[in-house]
Amino acid sequence: MSKTVVVSNVTKKFKMYKKPAEKLLDIILPKGYGEDFYAIQNISFEADQGDVIGIVGVNGSGKSTLSNLISGIIPPTSGTIELNGEVSLIAIASGLNNELTGRENIELKCLMLGFSKQDIKKLEPEIIEFADIGKFIDQPVKKYSSGMKSRLGFAISVTVDPDILVIDEALSVGDQTFADKCLDKMNEFKERGKTIFFISHSMGQVKKFCEKILWLEYGEVRDYGPMKEVLPKYQAFLKEYKAMTKEEKKRFKEQVQLKQSGKATPKKELQPTAEEK
Template identity: 40%
Template sequence: MAEVTNFDDMLRREPGRGGDGPAPRHMSGQAPGAGGDAPDRPADSAPAGSAPAQSGPSARRPVVVVDDLHVKYKVYSSGKAAGAAANRKLFTRTRGLREVHAVRGVSFTAYENESIGIIGSNGSGKSTLMRTIVGLTPPASGAVYASSRPNLLGVGAALIPDLSGDKNITLGGLALGYTRKEVEALREEIVSFAELEDFIDLPMKTYSSGMSARLKFAIAASKQHEILIVDEALAVGDARFRQRSEARIREIRENAGTVFLVSHSMKSILDTCNRVIWINKGVLEMDGDPATVVRAYKESKK
């Protein structure tokens, strides 16, 4: 992941805007007017790899550019193949491995003030794509450019189970770049948002998954992020906490932040996002208006 602070450099790399960026991708694999039938998609959806149209140059400040991204990794085969591979590893270190092409040529540009829902079936490449944007997973080819370092909030975000929730607030705040004085100023607000007043001095290993998720979200959401990625964090917790979390995501977006929300909850996506990207088997299947993309995704499941 390359951090790009020059606005003109971001525009030059933006897919479909000239310079080194690739041409916009279309769901049919060819540009409109290139011959053949028009691709089948709803009229109010955007071509894959492009953002919904916005008016005015100031409304389209790019903050993340994903440019023809491919991500591959190797895993051991499962089932009978895994057993055979275990036997064969006495003779070779390479047999029994298979390559997974998790992200396949994905290109899009994310803009300031957007809340982008990322949807798709299990194993479609959503989380791999987000981890690559953050810089945790290296791409096989292509590139990610960002105006600042993205922050990832997921249910697997690392805090220390043996420490109390209170001490984890300090560690989490320092990891976000706060000073100790700033952490102290925010501590009460974080504890209140997480609804952990009676449990904040207990070790986190005694927390339920919902309590841990609330604390992780409260710590991350205490900061105004330019780029925040929320991976399934809203799936844990009661309906009231999800509503408060969604409201906080909208607040971050409205204050010139950009939020990616990875979720299987179409209600959370529709309530929170103003743009949706559908990833299908590693490919950007559709990108556009939330209601349109979610409807197409649901239809594909029938």
């Protein structure tokens, strides 16, 4: 089975500034300026053709950063990402221009993906039918609800038929009927041997759709493997965290902040994590 995605020792560092002037200081000062923030730290994994991988982790663990790295929207600070095939990212409003209508966005996004105007004319009816947003297709996207933006973005991305599909919380908005429609389409892609990354806080959707789990914990890979093995560990981890005292949660958060600022904290000191309640 051929490798479609190979991520090797990838790190993504951002700079955090308290005010705009600090960005200029970062450019002109020899040692730079601003606080380092490591959203992703030295991660490695591989995906095969036909893999359906759920990316899980609490808020701030780097899931969306990883989706943007795989999709080529942002480059890694260090490390390499090898892709075998065309990639399409589906996220709420991803790549949509708020000033353009839905129909104009279809043309713009497809042109950016290399389709000719003749090809776009053939694809447009299928995209519009799948999005199912009625007369809003000819209204500016800034008038859309988040659910409508997600519908249009999903419709464009699946209709252009990518080899690698990255879905970042795109099914978290809108109605269940559309979510089921999207899952049906993704199952069709799965049967055709496409590689799919699925980011969702809905464990029900992850269990229903994914075969592997990539568990991120504050920028690092905590575990990666079959869904039936990794997901129960993640869910048990969340349960442990919820049982922590307020002081234990505070101490852990301080450790995480040190870790993501690039000041290494021994992994054995870390406690189970989950999003703050």
